Amino acid sequence: MDIKKIDIPENPGVYLMKKGDKVIYVGKAKNLKKRVSSYFNREHIDEKTRELVKNIESLDFIICNSELDALVLENNLIKRYSPKYNISLKDEKTYPYIKFTKEDYPKITIIRTTKSLDTESGYYFGPYPYGCRNLKKTLIKIFKIRDCKRDMSKKYDRPCLKYFMNLCTGPCVYKDVMHEYRENVENAKKLLKGRGKEVIAHQKAKMEKASEELRFEEAILYRNQLKELENAEKSQVAEYDKAVDEDLFVFSIEGERLFLCVLNMRDGKILEKKSSGTDLKGKVFDNLFQEVVTDYYSKHSIPKNIVFQKENEENSEIVGKWLTLKSGKKIDLYFPKVKSRRMDLLDMALLNLNRDIESYFTRKNVLEEGLMSLYSILELKKIPRRIECFDISNIQGKDAVASMSVAIEGKLSKKEYRKFKIKSKDTPDDFQMMREVAERRYSKLKEHELPDLILIDGGLGQLGSVGNILKKLKKSEFLDIISIAKREEEIFKLGETTPYIFPKSEESLKILQRLRDEAHRFGVSYHRKLRSKRVLASELDSIEGIGPKRKEALLKKFGSVSGIKKAGEDELCTVLSEALAKRVIRGLNDDGKKKDTGNR
Known part of the structure; x- marks a missing residue:
């Protein structure tokens, strides 16, 4: 089995190693990708582990909300499947x-x-x-x-x-x-x-x-x-009291394809995940929810309770009657809307569903089709094998940063991401900031090191700013530059004023959206980090005895000035001496009083 061809999630969860249809090993991990990959990218001293790896023919995963949930779920699945290579759990312990x-x-x-x-x-x-x-x-x-x-x-x-x-x-x-x-x-x-x-x-x-x-x-x-x-009070959703017997049933339509994920809970334990995908092209249906549920439960056992997404509630009356008639007993349907045990479980099912969808659309043939679509519709110079996307994050120019996300062959490549602390000015001028970042990124790159496509998060103004820099650097002839505007997801190409509109279901648009969202996420996290450090420094600078090292220690412990203000003296004493802790409390309170007086 070629592990490189398997799209393994990086979430916490449980992995099931199979030989044919038989589960031969169950394990849990904080990061599934790192843990599962470790079986295949090293030589194992232990003979039993070598034997296990030789017998693995396929893998399955169940994503969990936390490592703790994965720990409980692993225990349940070992009891269910009694895998050959797991330690035997006897006496129902x-x-x-x-x-x-x-x-x-x-x-x-x-x-x-x-x-x-x-x-x-x-x-x-x-x-x-x-x-x-x-x-x-x-x-x-x-x-x-x-x-x-x-x-x-x-x-x-x-x-x-x-x-x-x-x-x-x-x-x-x-x-x-x-x-x-x-x-x-x-x-x-x-x-x-x-x-x-x-x-x-x-x-x-x-x-x-x-x-x-x-x-x-x-x-x-x-x-x-x-x-x-x-x-x-922290909840655990992988196992509940003995009476719980229910399915977590979620589905979604992406383009012309239906994706379904069902988590089976029996005797209070999640024991199985069932996933499937169906092509809807050419299909006719009056009520998709009713047809999906009746089709599934015509082939599978019906539990006492079934939990669905809240948007399906208005179509549930006939489904409930059909399930009761089919099973010969009253079946209870739930559509959780607020934080609860069932909402936590539904979130876990949706995590697995979204992973299945992502896995499908990141398959090589689907991505290749999306890249070819971008190449032909936008009339690009090259097939965009490498795309670099830029986003600016700032609040009125303060702590402005830029982030760069990267996709190679349509897949996000996190190790290639870059972040930039804006140096040019501390005013809210996105165009100037974008020009600075483009020049810093591309001024020293040679022709063969350039991406095939640059994607800008913004409209024509940001697009023109980057285009001018690439022309100035005499590198615009080697690549293409486009932007994506958030409101209507319009795509603009440098030198053109008419936007391109891609259908929302098109993989070509999804590749660009994933890149844009990643650049935004990466930039916002870096911006918050810089802002927290600045705010912390400015409010603590006036307190005698608090230097750079103690500031850093306080930030690490409490996260922000707000966190420090909420902390009591005992908590501050875990980082500072008693005298310094009192000085910090007095200093921050005095600072607050001065601000209040000034406002009045």
Whole structure:
């Protein structure tokens, strides 16, 4: 298998190595491209790894929202496929769950096996690949929920030590705390369900009150608990409670082609991705959503729940009835519109769908067709094998930068990207900035080093600016220069005033759009970096003892002056001495007061 011919995503996710139709290895990665490529671009000492690589005939990927999601998903897929080259996971062991028992006074415990997921005896949250014990301790500290083995049907003479440590309300002795106790349990569940903002707000209020009353040790304890609560609130979408049984169903039309991606979740675990593409050329359809869904579920099993994109809701009534009739049971359809568990899952499905679309349009034959279309329609001097695109990023001329993205054979080539800090003037003159960048880029390049095509993000003014520089350098005869105007995506060619309009579905236009968007993204990130450094320097320059190194350390830690202002003295002391931390707080506050006074 030639790994160079496979378009591997750079996202976090899971990779499945196959021999024929059989999965022989499952792995996860923070960057799929780097991890998978490492199997093929080096000699392996381990004999088992060499044997694995020899047997790989094809690869499949499932992109995840985060590395943590990939970790959980890898665990699920290993159990499903039992791949030959993976370590065998026996006894249904999994990542730990937090359980609340179904009793008058529920207790909190940790379980480590899916065999213990008995919904009759408790409520389950997780899994938690790391931090489960700390999370349980945090919940006990905040909500004072018991984790003992005492029989709650009895009344004991005295509570255990945890009551005296203020880690339990003592329901084994004080039976009148039932209402308060159950409320605490419900708040803990609310937090674990991702609806803990009100709990966090309450915790912040307690912290602030303790601080105002000079109970600093208690305030620090609340602050530490608050951090753990905020960490615990981060969602994991790769596995949920045992009852979840649903499909994440997304599709999109690009040009005359339909792309479909379905993530299958069974027993609360994402277990499979199904992707397909269909040519719509010459096809006739009245309602595409209805036809795609009925065609798919005529060939695949129907789960209890199906999650679709929100724009399909208005066409869902007949689809819902058909699915219910086909399966013989009520099927629930969901169209999430706000941040939620299902929205997170839908985002993951859309990530995979968009990757499938990108992969299709970056295939060699599709790109070649797009490049040939640009060559013939625009009547270029050469087929644009190398295209360089420029974009200017600035706010009223401040911290102005230019960025250059590059496409080779129609594919983005990030290692060729360049960024330029504008030197000529600090006023908002895009034409002059574009002239400067063009001269810096092309004045020293020889004829064979020039691109085939230069793309400018802008209209006729920016196009003319670059054209004049290339003429001055006597290099305009060796290449072509065009621009793309954002409003109507019009393409202008140097020397012509009538724009070219490409159909939105044309790969030729998509090549230019991808380049333009990349140049903009690359430039904006560089501009923000320079602006943050300038703002930080200007506000901290007047504070004695804060030099370049300490400025850099503060920027790295807090990101911006706003971040420094929000930080407390304790946090600043992780970077500065106590005296300097106080000086910074006083200096920034004084600066703010001066500005306010001046405005008045």
